Amino acid sequence: MHRVNGACDRVTTVFFLYWPISCTSLPLPLDIVHILTIVCFAVHFTISFSTSHSPQFPFPTMAEKVVLHYFNGRGKMESIRWLLTVAEVEFDEVHLTTREQFLKLLGDGDLMFQQVPMVEIDGMKLVQTRAILNYIAGKYNLDGKDLKERAMINMYSEGLRDLMEMIMILPFTPPADVPAKLETIQSKATERYLPVFEKALTGAMHLVGGQLSCADVELLECTLMLEEKFTGILSQFPNVKSFQGKNITFKPAITRFLQPGSKRKPQPDEDYVKTVLAVFDVKLLSR
C-alpha cells in the first residue's frame, strides 16, 4: 500500500516541480531556468532517496491500532509480539479463552484457514505466522536492503522457526516423551543451529547487513527460550551470548519488553494447554 502511495506521490511531485521548467512558453531568463533546474534535481534526489529508504514517505497513513487475536500465551504469536515491539508498534490483544469466541471468529469469516494467529493491521486480517512476520518486517525495514539480504534473513529465520517450533510443541507432548524430545532439541540446538549463528556473529552485532533485522529479533527470542530450558547452553557460544546481551539493551523497547508486566508471555503452563485444547476442541494436538 505505502509503496503504491509512494509511487503516486513521486509522480505528482515530479509533475508539479518539473513541468513549469520544461514548459517553453514561459518567458523565464536563462539563469533562473538553470537555478530552478538545479533546485528541482536536488529536491527530486532527496525525494527519490527518501522513498527508497522509508516506506512511510511522505506522510504516514493514520492506521488503526494493531490487534492480535490469540491465546494469552506464547505459541505462534510470541514472535509477532517481539517483532512489533522492536518495530515500536503499539498493539492490543484479544485473548481467546473459550470455544465460543473461536467459533464466532470462524463464523465471521475472520480466519482464512480457520486458524490463529490472526492480526488486524492496516485494514487487513492477516493469518499465517510467516505472512504476518513478513508483512511487519517489510513495513518496518527489518527485512534487509535487497533481495540477497532478505534471502539470508529468511534462511536464518526459517532455521530459528524450526528450532522454536520444537520447543513450542513440548507442552502438548505426552509427558513420557518429553525427556527424549528435550534431548533432541538440545543436541540440535548445539550441533545444528547455534554453531551457524556463532559463526555469523563473529565480529558482528547483527546477523545480516550490519543492521537490525527480523532474524536478529528471532535469534534473541530463541536464545532466551533455549536458556529457559537448558541453563548455560550459550556458554560454548560466546558470540551468540554477546549478541544477546547487546541486543537486549539495543532499544529501550526491547529492554522494556523483557521487564515484568510487559506484553511478553511467560512459559506455557497447564492452564495455557487446557485453554488451547478447549478452544480447538481437541484431546491432543496431532501433527
Add this chain to the structure above:
Amino acid sequence: MHRVNGACDRVTTVFFLYWPISCTSLPLPLDIVHILTIVCFAVHFTISFSTSHSPQFPFPTMAEKVVLHYFNGRGKMESIRWLLTVAEVEFDEVHLTTREQFLKLLGDGDLMFQQVPMVEIDGMKLVQTRAILNYIAGKYNLDGKDLKERAMINMYSEGLRDLMEMIMILPFTPPADVPAKLETIQSKATERYLPVFEKALTGAMHLVGGQLSCADVELLECTLMLEEKFTGILSQFPNVKSFQGKNITFKPAITRFLQPGSKRKPQPDEDYVKTVLAVFDVKLLSR
C-alpha cells in the same frame, strides 16, 4: 543485489544526463536548454519506470546456471522446480542418491542447517524452502506489486504449503495409518482450503492483483497433487478447476513442464522413500 545495482545505475544515469544542463557555464541558447530538459525528463521517467518494474535493469548480470541439490523426487524441492519453470529460469539438478554425497555436502559446509533442499543461485547456496521460494518470487516479480499484495500471496502460499506438506509426508507414514491420514487430508482440503480459493477466484484468473504470482503456481501444483490422490475432488470447486485449466495453458513453459520427459517429478515410489531414508540414515522420519 540487483536493487543496489539499480540504484547506483540510476544515480550514474541521472548525473550524466542532467549535469550538463544544469551547468550554467555552458553557452547554450534558451530553446536548446528547454528541449534538452524535456528530453532528459522523458528519459529519466522511462528509466524510473523500468527500474521500479524490472529487477534486471539496465543490464541483466551474467549469472551462472541455477543448480538444485535434492533427491530425484518431489519432496520440498518440487515447488521450487515449479516456480523456476514459471519464471522461465533454466536449471540443473544434482540428485542425492547416497549418504556419502550428503556427507560431502555437509563436510563442505554447503548446507547451512544440515538439510536439503539447497539451491545454488546468483553466487549463493540457499537453503530452507521458503527462503528459496521467496528469493525466486522476489527476483522474478512473482510476489505482488506492494507489501499488501505480498501479504495476501504469503497467506495463500502458507495455506497451500500446510496442505501440500500433509501429502508430502504420506510416503513416510506407517502404511496402517495412511487411510486415516488420507481422510484427514481430503476433509481439510474440501472444508478448509479449497473453499478459500474457490471464493478468491470468483471472476478472476489469478489469486492476487490480477497477475501471476507464486501463490498461483503453488495452487496449480497443489490442485494437481490433490487430483492424483482424490479423483474428482475439484468437481465442487468450479472456479478452482477453471483456474487450473487456464493456468496450465497460460505459459508454454507450464504446458511443457506437464509433458512427459520434463523436470517435473512423478509421485514418490518405494525407491524414492528408500533413498531418502538411506541418505539421511534414519529408519523412519520422526517429527
